[in-house]
Amino acid sequence: MQRYIVPRVQSIPPSGIRAFFDLVQSSKDVISLGVGEPDFVAPWHVRDAAVHTLERGKLAYTPNAGLIELREEIGQYMHDRFGVHYEPTSEVIVTVGGSEAIDLALRVLVQEGDDVLVPEPTYVSYAPVTTLCGATPIPVSTAEHGFVLTVEALERAVTPRTKVLLACFPSNPTGATMTREQWLPIAAFAKQKDIVIISDEIYAELTYNGDPISVASLPELRDRTVVVSGFSKAFAMTGWRIGYACGHRDIIAAMLKVHQYTMMCAPTTSQWAAVQSLREGRADTARMVASYNQRRRFVLTSFAQMGMQCHEPTGAFYAFPAIASFGLSDEQFAKRLLLEGKVAAIPGSVFGIGGEGHIRCSYATSIQQLTIAMERMQAFVTALRVEMPE
Amino acid sequence: MTPLQRQILDLLTEDARRDIRLLAALLGEDEAVVRDAVQALEDDRVIVKYATVCNWSKIDPQRVTALIEVTMTPERGRGFDAMAEHMYLYPEVRSVYLMSGAYDLLVEVEGANLRDIATFVSSKLSTIERVLSTKTFFVLKKYKQDGIIFEQRTKDERMSVTP
Ligand SMILES: Cc1ncc(COP(=O)(O)O)c(C=O)c1O
Numbered sequence: 001m002q003r004y005i006v007p008r009v010q011s012i013p014p015s016g017i018r019a020f021f022d023l024v025q026s027s028k029d030v031i032s033l034g035v036g037e038p039d040f041v042a043p044w045h046v047r048d049a050a051v052h053t054l055e056r057g058k059l060a061y062t063p064n065a066g067l068i069e070l071r072e073e074i075g076q077y078m079h080d081r082f083g084v085h086y087e088p089t090s091e092v093i094v095t096v097g098g099s100e101a102i103d104l105a106l107r108v109l110v111q112e113g114d115d116v117l118v119p120e121p122t123y124v125s126y127a128p129v130t131t132l133c134g135a136t137p138i139p140v141s142t143a144e145h146g147f148v149l150t151v152e153a154l155e156r157a158v159t160p161r162t163k164v165l166l167a168c169f170p171s172n173p174t175g176a177t178m179t180r181e182q183w184l185p186i187a188a189f190a191k192q193k194d195i196v197i198i199s200d201e202i203y204a205e206l207t208y209n210g211d212p213i214s215v216a217s218l219p220e221l222r223d224r225t226v227v228v229s230g231f232s233k234a235f236a237m238t239g240w241r242i243g244y245a246c247g248h249r250d251i252i253a254a255m256l257k258v259h260q261y262t263m264m265c266a267p268t269t270s271q272w273a274a275v276q277s278l279r280e281g282r283a284d285t286a287r288m289v290a291s292y293n294q295r296r297r298f299v300l301t302s303f304a305q306m307g308m309q310c311h312e313p314t315g316a317f318y319a320f321p322a323i324a325s326f327g328l329s330d331e332q333f334a335k336r337l338l339l340e341g342k343v344a345a346i347p348g349s350v351f352g353i354g355g356e357g358h359i360r361c362s363y364a365t366s367i368q369q370l371t372i373a374m375e376r377m378q379a380f381v382t383a384l385r386v387e388m389p390e
Numbered sequence: 391m392t393p394l395q396r397q398i399l400d401l402l403t404e405d406a407r408r409d410i411r412l413l414a415a416l417l418g419e420d421e422a423v424v425r426d427a428v429q430a431l432e433d434d435r436v437i438v439k440y441a442t443v444c445n446w447s448k449i450d451p452q453r454v455t456a457l458i459e460v461t462m463t464p465e466r467g468r469g470f471d472a473m474a475e476h477m478y479l480y481p482e483v484r485s486v487y488l489m490s491g492a493y494d495l496l497v498e499v500e501g502a503n504l505r506d507i508a509t510f511v512s513s514k515l516s517t518i519e520r521v522l523s524t525k526t527f528f529v530l531k532k533y534k535q536d537g538i539i540f541e542q543r544t545k546d547e548r549m550s551v552t553p
Contacts, residue, residue, distance in 0.1 A: 021551035034551035124553045172553075294401075294416040301415040344550060365546075368405070371412065 012128045016350030023335065024344045031373040032344040033361040036172065038317070040236040040291075042273065043284045049276035050269050059268055064260040065252075066094025066244070067271045073278035074244050082204075082214035084222065090249040093256055094266045094274075098202045098230035098243035100259070102166075103129050105198045105226045105245060108254035109164050110135035117157055117165040119149045120352030121320075123172045123200065127352070130166070138162065143354030146311050147176035147320070151185045164196050167215070170203040173351045173360035174320040175296075175313020177207055180218065187220045196251075197225045202243070203316040205234035205285050208293050212315075216246070223248045226255075231270075233316075234285050235277040240270040292317050295363040295370055302374035306381050317364040320348065324357035326384050334359050341380030343373050391436070394419065395427050399436070402428075403537070406440040445540045447532065455484070455500050455529040456507045458515065459493040461522045470494055476518055482510050493525070504528070 002010075024030060041047075053059075065071060071088035078084050086092050095101040102125060110116055112134035118126050120139045127137040140157040142149050149167060165186075169178040190197055199215040207213075216225040230243025243266075245255060265271075277284075299319050303310045310321035323333045330347040337359070338344050348358030363370060397417055401408055410428065414421040431437040446453050460477075464470050470488055477497055478486045485498040497515070501507040507526070516524055532540055 015553075017551060017553050021549070024550045030550070032550040035548050036552040037548055039546065039548070294397075297418040298412070298415040346551065367408075367412075367416070 008132065008134065012131055015124065017124060017346065020334070020344075020346055020350070024338060027338055027342070027344075030338060030342050030344050031365070031369050031376070033363070033365065033373055034344040034346050035362050035364060036318075037238040037364065038233060038236040038288065039364045039366060040288050042235060042237050042240070042277070043281055046235070046237070046273050046276045046281055046284075050273040053269055053272040058272060062094075062265045062268050062271055064265055065092070065256055066266060067268075067275065070094055070271050070275050070278075073275055074246070077278050078214070078227070078246055081212065082217050084214055084216045084227075084246070086246045087249070091252050092244060092246050093252050093259060094271060095230075095243045095245060095259065096263055096266050097232060097241045098200060098228050099125065100263060100266075101226075101228040101230070101243050101245040101255075102126070102198065102200065104255040104258050105228060105247075105251070106130055106133050106135070106164070106166070107258055108251065109196055109198070109226075113161060114164070115159045115162040117154060117162055117195070118352070119153075119165075119167055121147070121171075121173055121348060121355030121358075122166075122168050122352055124350060126166050126168075135163075136161075139353045141354045142174075142176070147171060147174035147354070148178055148182055149186060150182075151189050154186065154189055158193060158195075162193060162195055164198055165190060166198045166200070168200040168203075170207055170212075170315020171318075172203065172316055173318050173346070173348065173355065173358075174311065175316045175318045176311070177209065177315040178213075180213055183213075183215060183218055183221075187218050190224055191220055195224075197221060198228060199225050200228045202229050202233050204229065206289055206292060206317060207315045208289075208296060209314040226251055231274050231277060234288075235274070235281055236288060237270070237273065237277065240267070240273060242266055242270040242274050292364065295365075295367060298367070298370060299361065299363045299374065302378070306374075306378045308377075308381060317362055319361045319363060320355075320358050321361065322358050326381070327388055328384075330356055330359055336384075337377070337380055340383075341376045343376050343380070392427065394423070395431055395436075398424065398427055399431065402437070402440075406442075443535060443538050445532070452503050453500065454502075454504055454507055455498060455532070456511075457527045457529065458497040458499060458511060459489075459525040459527075460495040460497055460515065461493045461524075462495065462518075463520045463522060464494075465520065473518060473520060477515065480510075480514060482506075 071092040074092050075086050075088040078086050106129050110133050114135040115138050116130045116135050117140050118137045119142050130137040138157050140153050204212040216222050216227050226245055226247035228245050231237040303321050308321045310319055313319050330349050334345055334347040345359040345361045348355035410421050410425050414424045474486050477483055482499050484500050487496040489496050499507055511526055
């Protein structure tokens with residue numbers, strides 16, 4: 001039936017993550033550092049709140065934009081945490097995960113003939129969704145600057161047809177974060193080129209070098225930015241499928257128009273659970289972040305001990321060490337690490353340009369497992385060095 | 391207590407086998423600093439012991455635990471301390487708490503079987519001078535102890551590779 005599939009979908013390459021997943025599935029006794037989700041489950045009080053709403057039968061559709069209680073909590077949260085004010089009734093939309101928010105934002109902002117700047121390496125959905133919108137993803141390399149986005153790199157990549165910059169800091173897969181100072185020149189650039197920024201801030205809470213920032217907190221970017229976020233990472237709620245976007249009322253209204261016909265609303269139970277997370281779960285987030293930070297330090301110390309170069313990740317729960325010095329491609333390295341070392345890490349090239357020569361290691365796994373994984377990696381790279389030509 | 395000591399305690403109460411090197415890496419501190427902090431906690435007997443939490447019922451289904459509420463007349467000048475000591479020196483006694491409310495001491499006793507405990511209560515506990523009454527409750531199942539859930543229910547449900 002292949003001939004029925006539209007060329008636009010056919011043109012999207014198969015997911016590199018998926019291929020690696022199949023390989024990992026077929027291997028035994030592997031410790032996986034390939035997991036892109038928290039190892040915590042949502043705190044009991046959050047799950048309990050969800051059960052409570054189920055028991056009381058609060059299971060009807062919610063308003064398209066989401067429960068007003070939740071939008072108000074999100075507005076409050078954005079204000080408390082990032083100092084940005086959003087009107088809950090017109091500038092916040094609750095979505096099915098950050099994923100849907102990315103999809104909606106791109107759908108209402110770009111079409112055939114438009115270009116989208118995508119700083120890479122980055123999260124794997126941005127380029128395919130851009131393609132689905134008929135627009136063209138233009139990769140912007142960040143590898144030369146410690147995985148931080150610069151105006152120079154943007155200037156090199158920008159086209160007259162560029163409408164959107166789709167950024168993700170703290171970054172999946174590199175763990176890089178950006179400071180307000182680093183955003184300032186980009187704000188000027190966006191204004192000058194009349195570009196809208198979609199800022200995926202789903203990992204914002206997981207920032208280890210100071211307070212998290214939102215791109216929208218730069219006054220000149222407030223209306224030019226669609227902030228995409230969600231509960232999956234900061235509140236350990238991946239399977240609940242609940243996220244949101246905040247932005248200028250015109251953009252949010254357009255996103256709502258698409259959302260109401262394609263999704264109706266985000267899952268009701270998950271919305272109530274999200275309300276509980278924001279009302280009483282912020283201390284849980286702090287506890288989880290402290291724990292990720294410990295594991296981040298441990299992994300970095302271990303990499304240093306095995307002589308593996310790694311840019312210090314200051315956000316998310318990923319480390320992105322360089323492995324090019326072993327004389328293998330990242331795919332070869334990851335495959336051999338899996339088969340010989342019994343550790344799964346994702347080849348960096350699946351995350352786009354600049355990812356090659358690196359592997360993504362998620363440290364969202366228990367200290368016990370991480371300890372074993374690091375011992376195995378140590379043994380693996382030691383063996384690799386022996387076989388390397390001088 | 392310093393914030394560092396607090397973090398060390400959290401990590402060690404989760405798993406007492408974590409060594410200085412691992413603690414130092416997790417906390418981003420020098421090993422010497424961590425070693426000193428642990429030493430100070432041990433010296434002050436904040437860290438009392440590095441013990442193992444066992445689910446004895448797995449290997450010894452006969453073994454029983456009882457919680458005993460004890461009421462007693464306090465001693466002039468010494469309150470309940472001497473009597474509490476008298477009780478906790480018995481190896482059968484796992485824990486002793488001074489309580490507010492309807493009774494005075496809560497005593498946790500462990501024995502090889504029910505009779506063992508009955509004998510202990512009648513011949514040792516109740517005969518202690520100033521003990522007025524005891525009420526014995528047998529534990530049928532232990533679900534959680536010291537913050538540790540006995541049945542491992544949080545299996546990692548995640549897929550091994552996700553974006
Ligand atoms: C950068 C980034 N954005 C968005 C998502 C999607 O998250 P969700 O749809 O669960 O909110 C992920 C998940 O891995 C991610 O890493």
